Amino acid sequence: MSTDRAEAGRHDFALRPSRPPAPVDHANEDLPIPLETRVEMYRLQQELRQFEKRAYDLFMQNLVKGTSHLSLGQEAVAAGVAAAIRPDDYTFATYRGHAHTLARGVGMGPVMAELLGREDGLLGGKGGSMHLTSVEHGMMGSYAIVGAHLCIANGAAWSAQIRGTDQVAVAFFGDGTTNIGAFHEALNFAVVWKLPVIFVCENNLYMEYTPSDFVTAVPHPAADRAPAYGLEAVLVDGNDADAVYEAARKAVELARSGGGPSLIEAMTYRHGGHSRADPGKYRPDGEVDAWLERDPIPMYHQRLLRLGVAEGQLTEIQQEVAQRVDDATEYAKASAPPGDAALMTDVWADGGSAWRN
Amino acid sequence: MSTDRAEAGRHDFALRPSRPPAPVDHANEDLPIPLETRVEMYRLQQELRQFEKRAYDLFMQNLVKGTSHLSLGQEAVAAGVAAAIRPDDYTFATYRGHAHTLARGVGMGPVMAELLGREDGLLGGKGGSMHLTSVEHGMMGSYAIVGAHLCIANGAAWSAQIRGTDQVAVAFFGDGTTNIGAFHEALNFAVVWKLPVIFVCENNLYMEYTPSDFVTAVPHPAADRAPAYGLEAVLVDGNDADAVYEAARKAVELARSGGGPSLIEAMTYRHGGHSRADPGKYRPDGEVDAWLERDPIPMYHQRLLRLGVAEGQLTEIQQEVAQRVDDATEYAKASAPPGDAALMTDVWADGGSAWRN
Amino acid sequence: MAELNYREAVAHGIAQEMRRDPLLVMLGEDIADAGGVFKTTVGLLDEFGPERVRDTPISEQAIIGAAAGAAMTGIPTIAEIMFSDFIAVCFDMIVNEVAKARYMTGGQISVPMVIRTANGGGSRFGAQHSQSVENWCMMIPGLKVVAPSTPVDVIGLLAASIRDPDPVVFFEHKSLFATKGEVPDGEIVDTLGTAAVVRQGTDCTIVALALMVPRALEAADRLAEEGISAEVIDVRTLVPLDTETLLGSVVKTGRLYTVEENPRLCGWGAEITSIVAEEVFWDLDGPIVRITTPHIPLPSAEALEDLAIPSADRVHDTVVKTMG
Amino acid sequence: MAELNYREAVAHGIAQEMRRDPLLVMLGEDIADAGGVFKTTVGLLDEFGPERVRDTPISEQAIIGAAAGAAMTGIPTIAEIMFSDFIAVCFDMIVNEVAKARYMTGGQISVPMVIRTANGGGSRFGAQHSQSVENWCMMIPGLKVVAPSTPVDVIGLLAASIRDPDPVVFFEHKSLFATKGEVPDGEIVDTLGTAAVVRQGTDCTIVALALMVPRALEAADRLAEEGISAEVIDVRTLVPLDTETLLGSVVKTGRLYTVEENPRLCGWGAEITSIVAEEVFWDLDGPIVRITTPHIPLPSAEALEDLAIPSADRVHDTVVKTMG
Numbered sequence A, B: 001m002s003t004d005r006a007e008a009g010r011h012d013f014a015l016r017p018s019r020p021p022a023p024v025d026h027a028n029e030d031l032p033i034p035l036e037t038r039v040e041m042y043r044l045q046q047e048l049r050q051f052e053k054r055a056y057d058l059f060m061q062n063l064v065k066g067t068s069h070l071s072l073g074q075e076a077v078a079a080g081v082a083a084a085i086r087p088d089d090y091t092f093a094t095y096r097g098h099a100h101t102l103a104r105g106v107g108m109g110p111v112m113a114e115l116l117g118r119e120d121g122l123l124g125g126k127g128g129s130m131h132l133t134s135v136e137h138g139m140m141g142s143y144a145i146v147g148a149h150l151c152i153a154n155g156a157a158w159s160a161q162i163r164g165t166d167q168v169a170v171a172f173f174g175d176g177t178t179n180i181g182a183f184h185e186a187l188n189f190a191v192v193w194k195l196p197v198i199f200v201c202e203n204n205l206y207m208e209y210t211p212s213d214f215v216t217a218v219p220h221p222a223a224d225r226a227p228a229y230g231l232e233a234v235l236v237d238g239n240d241a242d243a244v245y246e247a248a249r250k251a252v253e254l255a256r257s258g259g260g261p262s263l264i265e266a267m268t269y270r271h272g273g274h275s276r277a278d279p280g281k282y283r284p285d286g287e288v289d290a291w292l293e294r295d296p297i298p299m300y301h302q303r304l305l306r307l308g309v310a311e312g313q314l315t316e317i318q319q320e321v322a323q324r325v326d327d328a329t330e331y332a333k334a335s336a337p338p339g340d341a342a343l344m345t346d347v348w349a350d351g352g353s354a355w356r357n
Numbered sequence C, D: 001m002a003e004l005n006y007r008e009a010v011a012h013g014i015a016q017e018m019r020r021d022p023l024l025v026m027l028g029e030d031i032a033d034a035g036g037v038f039k040t041t042v043g044l045l046d047e048f049g050p051e052r053v054r055d056t057p058i059s060e061q062a063i064i065g066a067a068a069g070a071a072m073t074g075i076p077t078i079a080e081i082m083f084s085d086f087i088a089v090c091f092d093m094i095v096n097e098v099a100k101a102r103y104m105t106g107g108q109i110s111v112p113m114v115i116r117t118a119n120g121g122g123s124r125f126g127a128q129h130s131q132s133v134e135n136w137c138m139m140i141p142g143l144k145v146v147a148p149s150t151p152v153d154v155i156g157l158l159a160a161s162i163r164d165p166d167p168v169v170f171f172e173h174k175s176l177f178a179t180k181g182e183v184p185d186g187e188i189v190d191t192l193g194t195a196a197v198v199r200q201g202t203d204c205t206i207v208a209l210a211l212m213v214p215r216a217l218e219a220a221d222r223l224a225e226e227g228i229s230a231e232v233i234d235v236r237t238l239v240p241l242d243t244e245t246l247l248g249s250v251v252k253t254g255r256l257y258t259v260e261e262n263p264r265l266c267g268w269g270a271e272i273t274s275i276v277a278e279e280v281f282w283d284l285d286g287p288i289v290r291i292t293t294p295h296i297p298l299p300s301a302e303a304l305e306d307l308a309i310p311s312a313d314r315v316h317d318t319v320v321k322t323m324g
């Protein structure tokens, strides 16, 4: 059987074709994006990067129990979209949702405390890393079963439509998620009802350990399927916050003006494994290196310098973020585990969990 | 709100655009299909037509309990595909499965008896109209929950692949079914595994009572989505058995030779309502008439005459079929209801239903 | 006072609530133009318009998802799942998303939605369109579960479900759609978590739900003639469960029978039995007996389906045999 | 004789059966190259090759459908659903198609397939990745349901499940993956429908499943020190259910406790309780007590999850309190 395997070329990591990133499109530098927005996206990317690194460290110190899925390497997507929406818009994320939660302005302290399962956690310790939610920030939840939240995002968009606001809903998901039934139902439904919803596929090339192109019928799992829903195929460099911002801005504009949904595929890469301690060994030689070369943050740093931002301003941002990450860590560590009483609260709207009299 | 409704143009039957059939493509007459195959397709269409009419009559006499979904008007699809496959191939149908069952050569008597819930029914009275199955004829079941059997058909195709036979599996389904998650999962999966499976969408324009184009993002629910799975878009006149046969033949050839799946959309129309006593009143004026004009059977009758088949031969086929429908009716009526013992059999392979010792 | 059938009561209840709350919306397959395949939503499109009563694609996950997303952002929703068997195609949405949203977000998210669905057998529809699946939902923490047996209960419990800030699965029984009942004028609002003693008795307690209620009552009538006084309780809502009424009755009668349409294993009958066997064990005068559909898929033939689902005869005979 | 852990036993059992039956195939997400996200299929791709051990897209309905379609056309299959919570996304395929195929076709279709899935809590994964959902399957006619607690049972019951001509849902417990046990050399094949008395006792019967078995045993040890002799039964397979062993034990001890990880309502504990309360009622010396996770979604924080799932302490304390 080993001949078959070599032939298939799929089951020998060394033989797997590595899929390197596209080169930086320097023309994105010329997009008419206000400099302050760009600086804000830089700040956001720094936040996400530094927070996730700390989360990783705390995990290695066995302080984060359960699982966690980091967005290291994918920060430009979260930052680019977040910069293009309004505080009253809705976002829906997956279990890989730290970045999207922080990008909406949710405090690092409560997020960190939630990862540590503490009572001051964002969800009081009940949800954990995979379910980060902050309704007051429009962050309507992180969903850990692939695909479901695309359907739920439709509902938030429908609600905005009914209430006559011009809010939009954004759903983030991965490349592997495009093969689940809920993806299909959500896309068709959104288009038919012309909902103000934006589906953002973060194509990081991998599902858990399997490259999604081994199990997907088309090369671009989202963009190549947009026409199946009468949508334009939008494929952007997910490691370039400006490119993401611009695509999101257009989609938001369309949605707010009643033009219905969009589907954006952003090409990116996770620097680490799928979750927790996964070392990501299944990735072919050179692939990780090539993508580390295209790390969104140093690239953006250089771009901002070229656009005239002072190095000192960027350093200040980095340091300010580092301080906040330290503070959040202290906050989280200082928080106690949830008390026993929390177990039986919040099943129902009355705050309790009684199913009988 | 009535203005909205008129504006939407969707909720006033009189305002609904009627969707007439395409004109007959007489060039299909020139397809290189053996005359005996054509005569066979004629015979099949007669069988399906006459059987379904009788089923309707028996239903009106309150002899068919439960529900039933007739294929009146859609016979060319079932006949065209059946003529293009081999006895050892597999078919999977929906609740609208009488035609597909008969087209595989299953006896009319047992099918009729099943509709009447009798012990000589094809399923001993346990399944009814919606679950017709005859494993010995390769008819692997009728499935009443939209979409599921597309996934199951993949499995039969996979099995053929594993066993190294060149059998193919065919799954029939409706236009409305293209919006359910299972459709998407099945299509992607089939392509990725290059399975010898043929998905045949019978686009009869309606779901139960709602036109599918009111709730579908693209005009051709199957063909327009084929590219989302890397497949060629195949759209055929489902009221022309020759067109269906030709498309099926090509798909079967591809599948048998290891070329993987196909997706065929056949445009057709059901002459009656969705099920049982549904009078189908929701269809705009003129639409039904226009499609009755394009009834597949008289058209095919004329074609065969033009191709040199004697009127007498066709009359003979009609009469022979009529006789068999009468015989089947007698057979079914003469059969007793299932005995009480049948209730508790065939949950498990041992023939019984014990879940405990 | 008017006479309505159970089917009309559904539309009546929805209309009452849509008039009251202008934000309330409803979605499902064939519910608008067609008035529902069971004709339970007739007239709603006309009265409330296509923005509030919306037809959907055959996409049950999208239906529940849309209802949930709207509900969690300020719009109470009613989602119709045509047959309760199809809960299986959107089970994840219901049990993993809708039911758990509040708890796993530390109470941040509310999902005020009602999932209405046609449940139960008797229509000769076979294994995939006849199931009684209230236990599929009862076993999921975070869902309320309601299954009325009369037109007036349909209206009152539907109103209560719609006004409830938590997700409710509301089972309408297909074989009850044609049954009639008196319905008082004016607004009708009932209370979730309240069972009804629909017949007083002293010798045994028969607990039933939905279609099983009239059958239990018929059995009780015949038992009365034979000198056995059976108390019949219509559970009405499985979650919250009115254990007070149930336990009170068993304490009084000393004997419990449950009559379930769902297949045998792990039904609501088992749950009530277990509560009784733990909490009022010493009040029991004999074994607790569950009367259920056997643990089989439902057959379609009339003769077989009638044999499978508990009948008044079977209830009667079981009680006679075991109380004897 | 070798020592294997529970995780390794899964691969061991599959390999044993794949060697025996060259037609047996397996599919699932990340099961081939990656050896499974729980490392339960390590080595199988190497030994059996990519035609027999196949990675799939994230398409649970397609996975179950493919396994079912192959099974009904002559190829026995093993489908992995990564976490048992995801049974919800393919619930229709399992409960409406796979489970009912034989019955509704009058016995024509066989579906010899095994659905393996990682079940249960203890990993701090939260509400959507920690559920014990064996009752989701037990309540469905047409499914067999197996949940082993030791490495040797994993192998033997997996072999029995694979050889069974009917569909079996096989629950592997996440919190048992690292536990070790002796495994005899040579082929191991067990029998479905057989519970095991894992500790003899005379005062009460404690019935447990999967992760709850070691906890029940620990509780029984402590009870023994305090003079209460508890018999502990590992149910092992919920369908078929070994009621003989269960009833026999209760007849002997007179007291029944069930220890379930699933949420409270409508679990297998309720089913066993109900069977006992009907069939050996007169042998009972006191109330039947269910010990369960409360009827709540599972929280993720360590402290809360540990509080939710029955512990040896809770079992011990409950027995002491109620036998007192």
Ligand SMILES: Cc1ncc(C[n+]2csc(CCOP(=O)(O)OP(=O)(O)O)c2C)c(N)n1
Residues within 6 Å of the ligand: A096, A144, A145, A146, A147, A173, A174, A175, A176, A177, A178, A180, A202, A204, A206, A207, A208, A212, A274, D029, D058, D060, D082, D086, D089
């Ligand atoms: C329905 C379902 N199936 C499987 C999983 C297990 N799972 C969690 S993440 C994941 C990979 C998802 O890949 P992708 O969509 O590309 O997102 P990424 O993790 O790369 O961000 C899988 C298979 C799940 N959570 N839900």
Ligand SMILES: Cc1ncc(C[n+]2csc(CCOP(=O)(O)OP(=O)(O)O)c2C)c(N)n1
Residues within 6 Å of the ligand: B096, B144, B145, B146, B147, B173, B174, B175, B176, B177, B178, B180, B202, B204, B206, B207, B208, B212, B274, C029, C058, C060, C082, C086, C089
């Ligand atoms: C999952 C699911 N949802 C809804 C239904 C109810 N239903 C049965 S047939 C049907 C319409 C299907 O339309 P289409 O696919 O076009 O097939 P047709 O009946 O026209 O042949 C619907 C909605 C179902 N059986 N299964």
Ligand SMILES: [Mg+2]
Residues within 6 Å of the ligand: A174, A175, A176, A202, A203, A204, A205, A206, A207
């Ligand atoms: Mg990915």
Ligand SMILES: [Mg+2]
Residues within 6 Å of the ligand: B174, B175, B176, B202, B203, B204, B205, B206, B207
């Ligand atoms: Mg149709």
